[in-house]
């Protein structure tokens with residue numbers, strides 16, 4: 001088993017191993033987070049994995065109940081939080097309970113948010129089951145929900161007590177969601193590891209074939225890189241903003257598309273825009289965008305903005321970004337691969353030209 005530590009105010013471990021799910025109940029007993037567990041999953045993961053985990057928990061003598069919400073980004077809102085909270089209250093879950101998030105990033109963000117506010121806070125653990133959740137969202141304690149006004153606009157920083165990553169569960173993950181997770185791994189390559197970027201270039205076909213060894217490597221490396229950043233800047237006082245590379249425009253596209261395009265796909269397009277912007281503004285000291293586009297295309301990820309999205313609407317969503325500080329929008333750009341820089345208020349005209357240019361060809365995926 002591989003173990004990483006996240007050195008936040010209350011440190012915690014990320015455990016990574018194929019088949020780890022079966023070991024969760026015994027480890028939870030050692031952690032002793034609560035006398036009763038609320039297992040939260042979406043409708044798809046509930047059918048595939050949650051019933052089995054529930055049985056394992058009960059066989060280990062733990063008291064646990066399953067709470068399910070409809071799968072998909074459309075559920076990442078306050079209505080789902082209130083519904084889950086009310087169901088838990090009706091079942092008598094009190095302050096000494098704990099929450100288990102079993103699922104993708106939507107489940108993790110929702111269950112983590114609920115854990116941070118339920119009866120003013122109860123412990124929770126993350127069991128990520130999508131690639132995106134295993135390489136990114138289960139680590140770092142960002143929780144929250146979307147609003148029509150923008151992505152993740154209500155939320156908390158609330159670190160999990162443990163992250164259990166069983167990459168064996170990825171065998172049932174739909175192909176589109178495999179690619180979706182790979183986008184966040186490309187992000188880690190861009191912001192902090194040219195080696196990881198090269199690895200993705202070399203292994204793209206193996207990764208798209210769900211090769212377990214390659215998946216384990218990129219999961220471990222992404223979590224290691226994220227844990228390092230979060231350990232230095234838990235609440236995004238500065239440095240942590242690099243984890244938002246590609247997200248400034250990515251989130252705006254996601255919101256403009258009414259959350260109907262996958263998060264990783266939007267980040268993929270956003271990374272292309274950020275690379276082109278880095279070059280247009282003279283920030284980039286090496287040519288990045290063509291190499292990035294090639295890698296994203298090899299991984300089956302989109303690099304173009306869908307033509308039906310309105311340019312002005314996309315640009316207006318940029319203003320709802322959490323990287324607007326004191327009225328100034330900050331982009332994460334690249335000097336070269338592995339060297340991100342912050343850039344305040346790029347000219348609106350250049351942003352508009354890049355958005356328009358990225359709409360002129362058909363999306364590749």
Ligand SMILES: NC(=O)c1ccc[n+]([C@@H]2O[C@H](COP(=O)([O-])OP(=O)(O)OC[C@H]3O[C@@H](n4cnc5c(N)ncnc54)[C@H](O)[C@@H]3O)[C@@H](O)[C@H]2O)c1
Nearest residue numbers: 044045071104105106107129130132137142169172173263
């Ligand atoms: N908190 C963070 O730091 C952070 C980081 C990145 C992304 N996010 C958020 O994560 C969300 C996206 O996460 P996601 O892509 O995992 O979405 P998701 O949770 O909707 O999962 C994607 C789909 O895969 C299914 N699924 C999950 N695991 C499966 C498995 N093993 N087998 C079969 N199907 C499975 C789910 O049911 C769902 O339909 C977005 O809301 C994004 O904003 C948060």
Ligand SMILES: O=C(O)C(=O)C[C@@H](O)[C@H](O)[C@H](O)COP(=O)(O)O
Nearest residue numbers: 136140142151152240243244247322
């Ligand atoms: O953990 C972080 O910090 C990230 O920025 C990771 C991102 O991949 C993730 O999408 C995050 O939810 C975005 O955060 P937000 O603060 O821009 O909503």
Ligand SMILES: [Zn+2]
Nearest residue numbers: 184247263267
């Ligand atoms: Zn993301």
